[in-house]
Amino acid sequence: MNKFTLTRRQALLSAGAAAAVVGFGVPARAEMKVNLGVIRLASHAPSFIAFERGYYKDEGLDVELKYFEAAQPMAVAIASGDADYGVTAMSGGLISLAEKEVIKVIGGALTEEKGLVGAIILASNKAYEAGLTSPKELAGKSFGITTTGSSFHFMAHKIAQANNIPLSEISLRPLQKVGAVVGALSSGQIDAWAIQPSIAKKLIADGAAKQIGLVSDYAPDYQVTTVFTSTNNAANEREKTEAFIRAYSKAVADYNAAFVDKTASAEDVDALAKIVHKYVEADLPFEQAKTNLVEGSMRINNNLAMSLGSVTEQLDWFKSEGMVKDTITPEMLFDTSYVEIL
Structure with a gap:
């Protein structure tokens, strides 16, 4: 009888301990x-x-x-x-x-998806006033990128290719950071850039740049x-x-x-x-x-x-x-x- 009572007590203690573990939410495995x-x-x-x-x-x-x-x-x-x-x-x-x-x-x-705005091609106010109103006029102009081989570099290639402009005729300006490209475009230190709409639309709304095209026109499904x-x-x-x-x-x-x-x-x-x-x-x-x-x-x-x-x-x-x-x-x-x- 004593043996049975002890075993029952152990079982109840074990059940209580298990319930406590579940109650405190201890994970089954480490994250x-x-x-x-x-x-x-x-x-x-x-x-x-x-x-x-x-x-x-x-x-x-x-x-x-x-x-x-x-x-x-x-x-x-x-x-x-x-x-x-x-x-x-x-x-x-x-x-x-x-x-x-x-x-x-x-x-x-x-x-990029046809029918959605996607990345916007921008011209600085200075370049726009000088005649850069379309990507077709990018020859001889400067284009901002973060680094050589970046997505901005590839977008410049796709835009140039679609407009029959040798990429060598566009001056690519590596500026390392997106913020630096924003500053250069806003101040007219570079002529053009292409960037996702959340940034591009803010620049346009602030009067810091002009829209001249969409990347999706040249690189659908990019x-x-x-x-x-x-x-x-x-x-x-x-x-x-x-x-x-x-x-x-x-x-x-x-x-x-x-x-x-x-x-x-x-x-x-x-x-x-x-x-x-x-x-x-x-x-x-x-x-x-x-x-x-x-x-x-x-x-x-x-x-x-x-x-x-x-x-x-x-x-x-x-x-x-x-x-x-x-x-x-x-x-x-x-x-x-x-x-x-x-």
Whole structure:
């Protein structure tokens, strides 16, 4: 009898301990630590939405945001292990790192889509008054880019190609940071630039530049930004990488519904705009920043699907310009096993 009583007491104590564990919410497994590279641009809105709405945590990820000013430094950080995932444009530096087997592109993000405004081609007021009223007149003019091999460089190529202008006849001005290009265009130090609408429309509204065209007229279906990670994460950390893609994709759905397709409720648009405002154009009054976001958002591919044709075209262009080695193959750069291929 005593033996039975003791066993029963032990069972009750064990049950109580188990209930206490559940009550205190101890996780079944530790969260996976992830460093995410971001740039304070509207195109990175899903990074911030997923962070603030707990989508990363829901997938067992403990995410820290790491801030960058341009695509190339982010690629270097991914390769060195200082960041785990990045969402930005393909750069020459990123592609070269793929040849060293340290980086893989695993998805697509921002995309040009016919019928949406997309990136806007701008002229400085000074250049516009001097006759630069169309991309057809870019020969002999200066065009702002962040770095050689950046998305701005590729857009200049597509615009020049469509207008039968040798790119060598356009003076490309590498200014390292988006803010520096904004300043140079506003002050007339450069003649032209192409940038996503959230920034372009603000420059136009402020009277600092004039619209002379749309990138989508020259590069429809252009995969502007991609999702990338280290080769090690892509090959050996599949659970973590798939969890990241699921969390980010959920935020992309929120972003597209609110700012691109305009199918979200007014309350949700407001809530999402407040999240983004914490990170993007935080120096502006909320209503102005919200207007910029609502009027200037570009589509981000659902579930981070990747336009393989567009990114392969970009790879071929980098090779043709001698910015990366001819020996780099699509298989070195792209891991197509994670997302839908368009």
